[in-house]
Amino acid sequence: MMLDIQNVKKHFEDHVVLDGISLGVEKGDVVAILGPSGSGKTTFLRCLNFLERADEGEMIFEGRRYDMNKAGKKEITELRRKTAFVFQNYNLFLNKTVLQNVTLGLTLGSKIPKQDAREIAVESLRRVGMADRLDSYPVQLSGGQQQRVAIARGLALRPDIIFFDEPTSALDPELIGEVLNVMRQLAEDGMTMLVVTHEMEFARNVSNKVLFMENGHVVESGSSREFFENPKSDRSREFVHSLANLHNG
Amino acid sequence: MNERLWGILVDSFPKLLSYGIRVTVPLTILSFSLALVISVIVALIQYADVPVLRQICRFYIWVIRGTPLLVQLYLVFYGLPSVGIVLAAFPTAVLVFGFNEGAYMAETMRGAMESVSHGQVEAGYCVGLTFIQIMAHVVLPQAFRTAFPALSNSLISMLKGTSMAATITVMEMFRQATVINGRVYESLGLYGEVALIYLAFCTILTGLQHWGEKKLASYGGTRS
Numbered sequence: 001m002m003l004d005i006q007n008v009k010k011h012f013e014d015h016v017v018l019d020g021i022s023l024g025v026e027k028g029d030v031v032a033i034l035g036p037s038g039s040g041k042t043t044f045l046r047c048l049n050f051l052e053r054a055d056e057g058e059m060i061f062e063g064r065r066y067d068m069n070k071a072g073k074k075e076i077t078e079l080r081r082k083t084a085f086v087f088q089n090y091n092l093f094l095n096k097t098v099l100q101n102v103t104l105g106l107t108l109g110s111k112i113p114k115q116d117a118r119e120i121a122v123e124s125l126r127r128v129g130m131a132d133r134l135d136s137y138p139v140q141l142s143g144g145q146q147q148r149v150a151i152a153r154g155l156a157l158r159p160d161i162i163f164f165d166e167p168t169s170a171l172d173p174e175l176i177g178e179v180l181n182v183m184r185q186l187a188e189d190g191m192t193m194l195v196v197t198h199e200m201e202f203a204r205n206v207s208n209k210v211l212f213m214e215n216g217h218v219v220e221s222g223s224s225r226e227f228f229e230n231p232k233s234d235r236s237r238e239f240v241h242s243l244a245n246l247h248n249g
Numbered sequence: 250m251n252e253r254l255w256g257i258l259v260d261s262f263p264k265l266l267s268y269g270i271r272v273t274v275p276l277t278i279l280s281f282s283l284a285l286v287i288s289v290i291v292a293l294i295q296y297a298d299v300p301v302l303r304q305i306c307r308f309y310i311w312v313i314r315g316t317p318l319l320v321q322l323y324l325v326f327y328g329l330p331s332v333g334i335v336l337a338a339f340p341t342a343v344l345v346f347g348f349n350e351g352a353y354m355a356e357t358m359r360g361a362m363e364s365v366s367h368g369q370v371e372a373g374y375c376v377g378l379t380f381i382q383i384m385a386h387v388v389l390p391q392a393f394r395t396a397f398p399a400l401s402n403s404l405i406s407m408l409k410g411t412s413m414a415a416t417i418t419v420m421e422m423f424r425q426a427t428v429i430n431g432r433v434y435e436s437l438g439l440y441g442e443v444a445l446i447y448l449a450f451c452t453i454l455t456g457l458q459h460w461g462e463k464k465l466a467s468y469g470g471t472r473s
Contacts, residue, residue: 049375051371051374051375077377080374080375080377081377083375084375084376085371085372085375087368087371087372089366089368091366091368091369091371091372092369092372093369093372093373093386093387094369094391094468095387095390095391095394095468096386096387096468104373104376104378104386105373105376105377105378108377108378108382108386109376109377109378109382110377137468138468139468150372153372153376154375154376157376157377
């Protein structure tokens with residue numbers, strides 16, 4: 001198993017956000033993390049990259065064990081070096097051009113020479129269809145374009161896994177497709193991805209696994225085909241149906 | 250205007266201007282540079298929430314903002330010698346002006362840094378940058394841009410404030426005016442004249458501010 005996450009717990013003040021979440025991820029898996037708002041999906045994803053500190057839990061990533069509560073700076077840096085994170089609000093560096101957004105982590109973080117970093121960056125931007133906007137600033141781009149640059153910024157790090165936190169939720173409807181297409185292409189190329197999303201088409205057709213959460217619990221977890229065609233619990237069935245209605249209505 | 254007064258004004262103008270350029274301007278530049286360094290350090294410590302140092306910074310800001318600049322000048326120049334700390338007048342002025350304005354500018358910088366979305370900091374961590382790298386390459390450049398008008402205010406206010414150095418014997422432009430006035434008793438004319446020179450200096454700074462703001466027009470230019 002590439003990533004084995006065990007029993008993640010987290011609370012904010014007296015509110016339990018994650019109550020023992022576990023998940024196994026194989027190389028090449030695309031896992032859709034689903035659930036109603038406030039179910040803890042985003043917090044779970046953020047804990048995996050230590051953007052939030054879990055109260056307890058552990059993960060084994062490529063054979064290395066990480067205590068999700070106690071991991072030190074060095075371990076966190078090491079883990080982040082092998083992962084990439086794509087945010088709902090893109091979070092591009094607003095004072096940097098498209099190219100600089102992608103090269104910054106390479107030259108400063110990974111100490112790659114400028115010329116090499118540029119080549120890697122241009123290649124990553126080509127994969128998301130943004131290689132023609134190298135010198136633009138984020139505010140000059142549409143949301144969809146910004147998100148594609150953010151994906152390229154992650155890709156340039158050559159990560160083994162990419163975490164997506166609701167990557168299309170902040171986008172105008174007509175811009176969602178271009179981002180999903182990029183993600184679909186990545187999935188076809190064999191990239192391992194964890195995707196918190198409300199895009200059911202994506203969860204159904206692109207992801208091969210589903211983690212369905214509610215109130216900090218895992219309601220159902222397994223193959224995405226199973227989940228959509230034959231949900232095990234009543235709650236999952238209800239969720240799938242309500243979404244189907246949403247789509248048809 | 251009578252001929253005597255006119256003669257005095259014409260005579261004193263080059264002297265005053267010369268003290269302005271040789272003393273007031275360097276005093277302002279040195280003090281402001283010190284204030285800028287202090288403000289960035291103090292703002293960074295608070296932004297990063299460094300324990301103990303943060304409390305020290307809050308204490309510094311509290312004391313400096315809560316006491317008059319004139320009193321601070323007197324304390325350092327006339328007070329500290331009695332505990333064996335003797336500083337010359339000019340360095341005293343630079344230190345006091347720098348630390349004084351630094352406290353106000355630190356708050357300006359902190360506010361500007363906090364206005365940079367925290368998501369950019371998280372993104373920085375995710376691409377493998379350290380806190381210092383994120384500050385240097387992402388947060389501070391954007392914060393400087395936001396803080397620029399307020400920092401310009403501080404510079405202009407400091408330029409005029411240097412006239413207070415006259416009270417601790419620094420022979421700067423205003424003190425020179427008082428010296429000349431002591432000989433000729435033309436307060437209205439001389440202080441009016443020195444006021445006009447300050448006004449001219451500040452007008453130049455205001456022009457520089459506008460030029461700077463244009464230069465710094467937001468990244469990509471769509472925000473203004």
